Amino acid sequence: MIRIISLHERPELAPALTAALIEAWPKWYGPGGSGDARREAAARAGRGLPRALVALDGDQLIGTASLVETSIPTHAHLRPWLGGLWVRPEARERGLGLELVRASRAAAKHMGISRLHAATASAASLFRRDDWSLIDETELPAHPGEIIGVWAIDLV
Template sequence: MQTRLVTLRERPELGPQVAAWLWHAFWRENGESLETVLAVVGRSDAERGPPQSFVLLEDGAPAGTASLAAADLDERPDLTPWLAGVYVRPESRGRGHGARLVQAVEWAAAEGGAGTLWLYTGGEGALYRRLGWEAVERVPQDGRTVLLMRKALGG
């Protein structure tokens, strides 16, 4: 199986697939429209720094995505940039694609001059912990609690 990472800047025609994944996985339950997500994804085309979205291709077909965002958690507007929207389609999980996508965003953040990258997750962050991320705090968000994590970038 051959894999390759591309950006939405390189392959904007992948935007609707990425938006559909993100809407189903994260945004639908918050009442956001697919059109709203498509608009956000469509702006994820920076050459350097946020916002950028990455797509992992598996034998040429989109298999997962992750993004570098300037902001992601309304409760922490002081923090930037963010790893956001990590998603791997179910039939492609268990192959290291999530780690590869996370590492692509880490690299892009570092290339953009960031010293620290942030993320939040509704889970315990096992994938991120394995990749060297540190749990910082639990943050109340929309009636639930999320785990805020960070990773120091660079040397």
Template structure:
């Protein structure tokens, strides 16, 4: 059975989740070592920088998503952010990402957040179908990106 819960309750999965993110979004971590990112991500579960939900099944990690204070250094004026959305290829197509995203949005709303932001390289259509609006297109990490927001009120 699929279980969605806070990563801080299963910290034994933290380094694996951080490594998956590091490899999937390697262009974002070009100036940071894997071990430094794992340390930052682990601390972020408790200090609010990277509060993450994870999905597991039979004890196996399938993916996660985070509520991040800051996720785009060129836009320090915006936040908080939906970030670190990743589901293993074997588990895709089951609605897991959507459950994680909605869990983060619900938590953000419950804590008083009115607007949540995200940036994506290639999933803008996916997010648009789920209530996110494009704010702008921009280039970062030598890649075209989409800046999007979602009203949580």
């Protein structure tokens, strides 16, 4: 049975989240990358922002999403964000990404957040299916030629 919980409920899963972040974004979190997956996983185990949600199949982490204060530098004025959405390849095509987005929305609303943002170059259809609005498009220096959609949803 798959369930989605906040990492603060099972902080011992932080090493599994660290491994997932490295697997999902090896250029950022892997050797030579600028990110620190272990530090970020530990920080996301709290009850405030940042906060990670993890999808578990039994005790195996198969997906994650996080609520974070900021995301892409071109839109630093927008806060907060749903970021770090990832589903293990063998668990994809089962609707888990959408479940993680919806669980993130519910967690944000429970925290008193009234508007949530997200950025993606590859999951536009997922955000469209969940009634998010495309509010902008941008290109990031780290990803030349790739158009990033900036999405928002009101939670009130």
